[in-house]
Amino acid sequence: MKAGPDISRVAALVGDPARCNMLTALMNGRALTASELAQEAGITPQTASSHLAKLEAGGLIEPEKQGRHRYYRLTDPDVAGVLEGLQGIAARAGHMRVRTGPKDPALRRARICYDHLAGDLGVQMLDSMKRQRLIRQTKQTIELTGDGKRFMAEELQIDADALTHPRRPVCKACLDWSERRHHLAGTLGAALMSRFTELKWAARDATPGSRVVNFTRNGEKRFAALFGADA
Amino acid sequence: MKAGPDISRVAALVGDPARCNMLTALMNGRALTASELAQEAGITPQTASSHLAKLEAGGLIEPEKQGRHRYYRLTDPDVAGVLEGLQGIAARAGHMRVRTGPKDPALRRARICYDHLAGDLGVQMLDSMKRQRLIRQTKQTIELTGDGKRFMAEELQIDADALTHPRRPVCKACLDWSERRHHLAGTLGAALMSRFTELKWAARDATPGSRVVNFTRNGEKRFAALFGADA
DNA sequence: TTCATAGTTCGATGATAGCCGAAGCATCGA
C-alpha cells in the first residue's frame, strides 16, 4: 500500500458508460451544453446533471456559464491525452463498443479527432504520405522527411519548421478506432486539417457537437490528387 | 451513441480501488504473484483472483506461470503511461489516497518515467534548472534558455540544437505523481538521463522490469553540484 | 407579469458488482 494520487476515483468517473460518452463527445475540444451532453449519453437531463457535477468535482471538465446555458469542456489537453491512451488500450484488447442505431458511414469516412483528420480518409492520407516518402515511420518513431517538408511548403503552403511546439510533437501516430490503423496527429496533423478548411476542401458538419467532416466535391478531388490511393 | 473503443470498460477496471491498488503495485515494473497482489490490495485471494482475471481480460496485465505461482505484470509501458496520466489528473484535483506507508522509498527518490528521470531527484533537477535560469517555464510553455544551452554544452557535453526531433518536444513538463510537481521530459530529459548513465552517475536497477534508478555515491555528489538545492 | 426553456435537487427503485466462506483443482516436496 502506497500513498499517492487516488487514481481509482478518477478512473471510476470515466468508467461509467454514460459519463464516458460525455467525455468522448468533448474530445473534439469543443464545449457542449448540459442538455447536449445528456442527449449524447442517452440519458435524462437529471441524470446528466448528477454526472456532470461529479466530473467537475473530479477535475475532468470545466463549466462555463453563458446565459441560461452551461457549457462544459475538458479541463485540459492532459485529460484528452489520458482518454486517448485509454482508447488505445481498449482498441488493442479488442473491446469495441457495440454499434447501436444507424451506423454512420459519414463518421467512418472522415471525422475530427481532437483537431486533426481521422477516419478512412485520415488513414488513407498517412498511408499515402508514407508511400510517397513524405513521412518515415518506424516501430517507435514517426517523422517528416526532407521531401515531406518540401511537399508541405509547395503543395499546401505549410511551413513545417514553424510547427514545433514545446508541449506537442509535430508528427504523432494516433490509433484510428474505426480503421484500427494509424492516422496523423500532432501539430502537422492539426495544420493540415485547418488548411483543408481554409481552402474550403472540407468543413465540419454544422450539427452542433458532430465530429463529421464533409468534403466538397472539389475538395475531395484535390485531396485525392495529393493523397489518393494511386498518388 | 457512437462506435469506438470502449474506454469505459477499461476505465472501470482501473476504477475499482482494489484493482487500482494492484495496478499501482505493479507500476514499478516488477511482476508480483496473485497472493502478493491480494495482500497489496487488502483483499482475500478469492476476490483477488476474480479481479486479476478481469484485468487480464481487459488487456491491462499479463500472467506468467511459474511453478504453482502466477506472476502478473503490466502488459505494456503504455499501460503504465496511462496510469501515470491518471495520477497526474488525480493529484491536480487534490484526490490523494489517505493510506500512507511509503513502501518503496527508492522508487520515490529516483525512477525512470519512459526514458527520463522522475521522482524526488527529477523534480529537484527541474526546480534547480529554473532557479538557475537554464529553463524558462510559463503556464503553457517550457523552454531552454541561452544560458541553459551553454550550461548543457559546457557541463554535460549535450548539444541542445541536436535534440530537436519532429515527433517530440525538446522540453516537456511531466507531472510527477510522487511529488505532485513537474519533472523534465522531452528529448532533453532523455538526453540528460542517458548522459548520467554514460558518466556512471546512475544506473537502472538490475531487477528486470524495475523502474528504480540507483545513483552512485560519486554520481549523487556530482548531480548535487549541478542541480542541488543550493546550486 | 407570464410563459418557456435550461438546469438542478430530492427520493425511491433496481441492477450491478464487490466481497467472502466453502469447496475444488493444480503443483510441488517428501
Add this chain to the structure above:
DNA sequence: TCGATGCTTCGGCTATCATCGAACTATGAA
C-alpha cells in the same frame, strides 16, 4: 501416495450507484 501451498470457481449476501419522476430555481422572451 500424501499433505501443503497457490490459486480458482461457486453461491449467497450486501452496498453502492446509476436511473428516472416530480418538484424547484434561474434565465430569457413575449
